[in-house]
Amino acid sequence: MAELDVGLLEALEERSREHPVPAVDGVVLFDVRCADNVDKWYVTMEKGIVTVARKGGEPDCVLTGGCATFDAVLSGRANVMAALLRGAFSAQGRIILLSALQQLFPGSPDAADLPAASYAERQS
């Protein structure tokens, strides 16, 4: 994989505006190891809202992994915690930021879309 699909990162920003992550502020650096290069993305979390940029200051947490792993996790085909345990990702620094950020990673594309109307809504 040559580089990470920017759309997957933009989707993080979008989801955070809809569903802010737990309010832990800081910067996570995605250190993406692609075929020929290292792709770096600075993911800033501020008051639950995420912004993604090519450049940034000193990160609080660094997440390192292959392009394919990032792609799988950011598109819901793999789980971030399992990837960390497997050694496909490594994380350094304030892991609490990653714990908060993972709430924005999408679920499996195969998952049933469940939500039925709530009881209260059905009654009204």
Added chain:
Amino acid sequence: MSAAVKILDGNTFVVSDDNGDIEASLTDPTGLFSFDTRFLSRWILTIDGQRLNPLSVDDLQYFETRFFLVPGTGTVYIDAKLSVIRQRAVGGGFHEELTILNHDDKPVDLTVRVEAACDFADLFEVKDALKKQGAYYTSVDDGRLVLGYRRETYVRETWISATEACTVDEGGLTFVVHVEPQQKWATDLHVAIGRDASGTTSGQPKYERPAKKQARTTMELSLEKWLGDAPILDCDSDSLKRTYQRSLVDLAALRFSPVMLPGHYLPAAGLPWFMTMFGRDSVFTSLQALPFAPELARTTLVALGLWQGSRHDDFRDEDPGRILHEMRFGEMTAFEERPHSPYYGSVDATPLYVVLLDEYERWTGDAKLVRSLERQARAALAWIDDYADLQGNGYIAYQRRNEKTGLENQCWKDSWDSISYRDGRLPGFPRATCELQGYAYDAKVRGARLARLVWQDPAYADRLEKEAADLKRRFNRDFWVEDGQYFAIALEPDGSKVDALASNNGHLLWSGIVDKSKAKAVARHLMSPAMYSGWGVRTLAEGQGRYNPIGYHVGTIWPYDNSFIAWGLRRYGFKEEAARIAAGILDAAEFFEGRLPEAFGGYERELTKYPVQYPTSCSPQAWSTGAPLLFLRTMLGLEPIGEHLIVDPALPQGIGRLELLDIPGRWGRLDAFGRSRVDVGSRPRSRSQLGVLKPAKKSKGKAAE
């Protein structure tokens, strides 16, 4: 294997036989475990080729033990000219001081060998006897033995080294030892978790002394601080004092620091299978321990909030707002062969999360945390209505979506036969068990209080209160078993009442969902001979189709269950009944040297005279460890009201005086006193046949000087 000796620190623990050796098989939970992985499965000490015999084992601390050994087998130890001491401490692996004493008047030359190997089994593999898919390797690297396992990018290593000169080969360490008469020889052995999920570790052991001059280790200091911060118990029952001390130490042992919150602790569920974060267990234990160690609740709330569900994931039974059931770190989780990264298949943890948040605020006054977790609490409350109403009737229910490796029963009674009709039939799914409705009700009531007082959203508070009132009204109609005068254990999707009589009724009292007019009948059932054995309330009443006094959730007595039942009885004013339950379980604790097991047999007290331990129960287990703490709260009638701590004691007959000093809370530190009016001079040795005294006068907590 001979008797298991366990030492632990958070989710790292060592289980060995009573001479300190480890000889694990794939199905045997012995070895050094950390983060759900076995890092040492063979550890055998020999002297001149001979195994050693145990003379005694001293449990120094929960993280440290000492084995006194002699060479030879059988009865020859009387002639032994040598003795051997293995002193072992766990923490980031383990450390062993090996000392050989020569008692003879001649020097001796010995070959000392420590054999080591590791299967790197995932705890799930140990439980289910599964085979490994990766490859093992061993190497000798700079005088250090490296045991390793690799499967793709998954790598785990154990590093073994010694401070004295030795020959290291791929099967262990060999020392050629000369000991002069009446002298000793010693070496330190280090078994370090070399590589784990975080990559190569520092290998810095926790048990080391922070400074050379300091007498106590970091872990000793941590335990000392923990015990020093807890309230002081003084009473005229030595047994209760022992149980209290045991509970505090065991709770310290079960503390677990999540990777994302270093330096902060929440309770892990229990040894050996459950040394990890569980939503339900962590919340219940934190509730029990609130008046004693509120920090546990705080960390539990923050950690569970961080991992709150945010998407639909069928494999993990995850929904937005749902609180996790169980987090695991082993190989099968890493390769998504098990869903525990984390798994969300618990239906009670989510409402209980809101209950804990409110109770935490009531005790500590920490509105800042409640504000910071507002979004999580709202999401949890929304989950109850939006995702848990699987029967479509406004009741919270469960049915797993992961049918292969998910949990079938997602309430605390999670065994296959725990939910049944009176005649033993099993209901279908989704199942709406009764206690869940109580938790949902309580969550809404408490959520409303927080919305009004902290989140400044009176409209939301009104809505939650209205929903709670509606739920209570419907519940008392739909779950009530008219011909039995108790609440059905569950409701079927077609509205049928699953009509077994079970201890879940006690949790309903605790939640407050029970109509006052029905409470007396419920309390009478809980204290009836069919339910109350003399030691405690059975999970399922005698006479029900599936009743079995040693059935996991169908007749045994769970100390944790009883602690919440007693709290519920007090809530509805049944002080004497609550005290009787407290007394029975605390009496049972005497037989377990203060360490209550997960469960014990439901046999009639008069029949066995002692509580029969359930064969495979975990011990220590967090919510059993927390039970005596909650009983103390219940017996003293401790209740935070506004800025005050109300003390309203009702003590069992066998306790004449009960004082709990320095109770932490929003008031700073306060003391609570309880005295019964009985002539304690003539009390029986054990509190076996309790009547309960009339409660003492209600008072506010007295400020500590």
